[in-house]
Amino acid sequence: MKKFALLIMIFGLLISCKNETNKKDSSTEEVKKDSLAPVSDEMMESAVIYEANIRQYSPEGTFDAFTKDIPQLKDLGVKVIWLMPMYPISEKNRKATGGKDVEDIEDPEERKKYLGSYYSISDYSAVNPEHGTMEDFDELVQTAHENGMYVILDWVANHTGWDHAWITEHPEYYTKGKDGQITDPINDETGEPWGWTDVADLNFDNEEMRQKMTDEMLFWVKEHDIDGFRADAAHSVPTDYWESAAKTLNEVKPLIMLAEAQDPKDLFHNAFEMGYNWEGHHLMNEIAQGKKNAKDWDDYMKKVDTTFQKDDFLMNFITNHDENSWAGTVRERMGDASEAMLAMSYTIPGMPLIYSGQEYDMDKRLLFFEKDTIPKKKGKVYPLLEKLGALKNTHTALNGGKNKASYTAVKNSAEEKVLLFKREKDGESLYYVANMTDKPVAFTAEMQGDFMDYMKDSELSISKDQKMQFEPWQYKILINK
Template sequence: MSAFRNALAASLIGLASASASLAQTVPPETRDSELVRVEHPDWSHDAVLYQINLRQFTSEGSIAAAEAELPRLAELGVDILWLMPVQPIGVAERKGELGSPYSISDYRAVNPELGTMEDMRAFIDAAHELGFHVILDWVANHSAWDNPLIEAHPDWYSRDWRGDMQPPPGTDWSDVADFDYGNADLRDYMAESMAFWVREVGFDGFRCDVAGFVPIDFWERVRAEFDAIRPVFMLAEWEQRDLHRDAFDATYAWTWNNTMHDVAMGHADAGALRGHYFYEEANSWPRDAYRMRYTSNHDQNSWEGTQFERFGDALEAAIILSFTGSGIPLIYNGQEAGNQDRLAFFQRDPIEWREHPLNALFRDLVDLRHANSALWAGAAGAPMHNIENSHESSVFSFLRQDSRNAVLTAINFSAAPVQTVLHEGPHQGLYRDWQTGESIRFEADTMLELRPWEGRVFIAIDE
């Protein structure tokens, strides 16, 4: 799957750039109201996502064992738990020992390898008691080859030129059969199946797999139906502005991740990030569209490399940017333990849990985000303002300020130490260093020292 998703992300980068000129025709003051009509749930504004790969999350690999870990996640401070698919996995054409969780053989049941429906409800009840919200990874585009729908409703599936059922065209996903959303009955079945997990099981929304492979009007329909039940959160595995209009709260920031990787590997400098935020996103995306920033997830970890392979010495800098820049951040299970393994995708490969400095970094960043509304997602937070500095190729500096607080971030995206001056701008004033607690006043000629790949964050102090 990795090669396909990488190629897909690359093509979408080009589409996003091409759409900038179209976005510029939309007046800024109307862009959100015209392009984002989704009402984000109140509990999502300051939220941090945490992805749980149930198969690898605990040594038992079960829902009940994952429930026992909820107090630890509460200490970490994360808010929205994203569970990878929990349904039974197909056997026909299965890949690997246990198959892909994205090959669904029954949309309204729980995989017995993980536990029971009662275990699932108990997990959600326990999560809600601790203040979490829980979203389920949903696979609407395709099913397992031995899903009963294959026999009962063969007209629900797309066909190749021979007239045979097929995997999703253009992919190597040989273990699944592609649906045909031209069929109204399929749409009804899928919508009701999703509503079942919200209404009967207690989920608070969905992460939708390859959301761009499914018609937007289907997602807009189900979002309206879910909102009639209760507020939900919807994350699309896709990078497309129109998905935010009436369907999704958040979309994958693939472009951000790839740009950050290029900077970390020395293929680009800090200017690429400046261009990403202040040219591409400012022109192509409405501000109230939540863009999911991530330094790892299940696909990237298994197929592209660990967080350490992907970002090297720039990892902590990338994590800090994912929390202090615009968007909604994601932590993939095991990142906080410094997981150094590419977790196997089709078999059991439990995470090796241990104490690691990244745990404290993530915990402190979660607290920072919760405490400073300027850092919240979308229109609930503040936009990023570029702060010019004397080392623009190395240092990315920006301010996020609202009526309640202001947060200044400066990150050295280079392997050399720098002494940079943050030039005259709206950031000038008294701040507290987020990590050391020391006070610093920024004037037009204040010198700031940054170690290689160091990110420094400052919180404004009332004078």
């Protein structure tokens, strides 16, 4: 009887220890989950965002290959990682390079090359097995959080792939054409299809589908601790849906909501934190190509100031997945103006973007429907991004979010050729000045004083009415001493 009592006591102690261990493990997990401060307006003032193309980031195209490089993104000032769609891709109507459909390719080996569009999704709540497992994905998110970075997912609400279960289980969730059949997305202005034949258009008049869509987003926030969404073609989905979804999602925790839209001004406030600066990007391309000038940029910034509300802010970029694959590389579009435009994207109001491979001087168009890979050799751009990222992270005059630093155009004697503006907040200020032409220019400007030439780590004094000479596409970031 005594032996039995002793055994009971030992067993009880073991259970107690196990429970205690479980409590510690649970506590540790809770600390890990909460170790990153919630998304805040303050964080976004000084953040750099990185667009990760998992398929093309590495030869392996896996979550793990990207995860191991996350710590070094801190060197570039990155605070937000945007993952391009990493969900399973539909096989039906899958697209191939050159506008072909995979189903039209007879050679089975040739057919295997084509992996389809990231934006033709067959399951919103799973990961593409080509990238790894859900556990691998969770490790990516945890590693980002441990390194002080937030993770947002590319969310494609406008359409699904043709293999999605809703096609057969809930055909009422989709838009029907004149023939009564589910259709690919339609251009509202022309009434004709866009040509995105690999996807099926969702019907947001269906309230049940709306709820299901929000539930799918909640899955990633609640179960996998992600920090927000980049909404693909946000303008193609009713604004009231985004407002409702954002309200529900933010009740779980504060999130980053980024709208991809040509004209995002109507999507802010109750739906999105940040919008695409597509118009500004296209203007940068045109200035680099000699089609527009510095005065056009000043006019654009006046338009932004009068069109958007004070707490609206935009994501600035010189490349992204769309531009790289379809419009051309940075060098193709911007040529010798590339560096001046990159520096400009960091110094104007907003949040600057780095696209996978940009940091490695990538000068090729990544294949969109096939496996490709970015270069991984540091050249000229990597140290440039390090320097610009450090300035963006630390200098209050470059705050670019809801409480952004002021932006003021500074008069100069060559306003069609020279772009000159001042950013200022809380007593800190800096200037960006650039020759926006492919010819040398001499000019004077309404600025004077002692400055730090940030990119050269040297001092510079400018006197009243001093004539300055800039070479083609030369720029400076000048910080008041």
